[in-house]
Amino acid sequence: MIRDILVNLAQGVETDRACDFAASLAANFGAHLTGLSVAYEIDVPPFYMGALPTDFIDAQVLENQAAAEKASARFTAAASASGVAHEVRSLSASLGVAANSFAEMARLFDLTVVAQPDPDRPGPEEVIAETVLMESGRAVLIVPYVQTKPFSAERAVVAWDGSRPAARALAEALPLLHRTKEVEIFRVVSHRDEEDTVGADVVRHLAHHGLNAKVRKLPVTSGEPIAAAILNEVADQGADFVVMGGYGHSRIRELVMGGVTREILATMTVPVLMAH
Template sequence: MIKDILVSLRSGEGPDNTVDYAVSAAARLGAHLTGVAVSYEIDVPPVYTEAFSTDFIEAQRAEGKRLADQAVARFGEATRSLEITGEVRTIDGTPGGAAEQIAIMARLYDLAIVSQADPENLGSEEVIAEAVLFDSGRPLLLVPRSQSKPFSAKRIMVAWDGGRASARAVAESRPFLEHADFIEAVVVETGRSKPNALPGADLARHLSRHDKNVELRRLVPTGDEGIVDVLLKEVAARDIDLVVMGGYGHSRLREFVLGGVTRDMLDRMTVPLLLAH
């Protein structure tokens, strides 16, 4: 069951669609929602410290606090609008340091929700998403920046490749699968299977024992289509609410490195994406 959710509050001007989505998810699931706001500090390497005046650094800190306060105010308005139980935690730090703190914090929540990074204005969201995915041990729900619909898990697509991360994602998705009216398992046939991968039929058989009927589809890319092209086309054709997939990559000396398909999906996702690693 999902009863305790953490959402990363976006610093910056304007609305935060991810907070609205997280609030609707908490209301639908009957969960407590904690928002974490970051008062960002600039990351100045020691060798360059003398190049920045104390006044400049203090002004940057003040601006970071102002934006964090705005995020907290937005969160408060959203939680009050649906009368859910919520609380706020505020942390200070550089983007990398804050991401690590949020990932550690997420270990004691059932789910962490983070906004998709904005390719036109790269900020902290991508770093936070990668840190939570690799370092929290908990599932990550990524919300597109363009998301306007409230939470729904009526129509779920599982992107299945039979690997360990896919299996972990399916296990973490069970509280959402309970709400589904339609579950589709998609296997993209690329001609290159993972070693020891389990076939999609085995996934359908497994979920049937949880009283869930699964439609299994094997899709073949055409022309110059990639895996993500195929998945996104299927999402649109089947009016999918939520995609479940394994998050591939690794963490090396605290440096997070996403796999190509995972990175591409995060960049181009059109519906919320549940990831586990």
């Protein structure tokens, strides 16, 4: 069951989509909700320090603190309106330190909710989302920046390729899948008419959990990119969320995401639960 949810709180926005979605999700599961509000520190290279006026740096620090306080207040209002038990945790740190701290926090929560990066509003969301996905060891639910509906789980699409990340995502998605009426296992295969024993095995596994699922196959010979195929299937089925593995490599200085994962993160239209 999902009893403990963590959400990263956005700044500089009038409506925090991930916060609102997390509040509705917590209300649906009767879960406790924790929001992390970060007052981002200015990370200025040493050789620039002398070129920046002290009053400019001080003003930026105060602005970031005010933005964090506003995010906390917005979270408290949303959680209170949803009637869920909640708390706010605050942190003052650079983006890199905040992202790693958030990933460490997420290890002791059942589910972590983050916002999809908005290409028209550059911010910390991309670093936060990728770091928690790659480093937390837990499932991450990514909410589109255009999301307006509260949590709903009528229909789900599970993008299954038999990989370790896909297996982890499926296992951690079970509490969500138990709220659905329809589950589709979406498979990419070499030919449309080939026997897909893997898809049948996933259906069998979910049946033992009391879930009825069907398999839909897409032949790779169609030439359609996998990420686009997943999103088209979501649109065709009217799915409420997607379950899939998140692919990438551990980072030294930056995260290197797999092509399908990065494309989904950039173009997703419904919440996506990922695990690495």
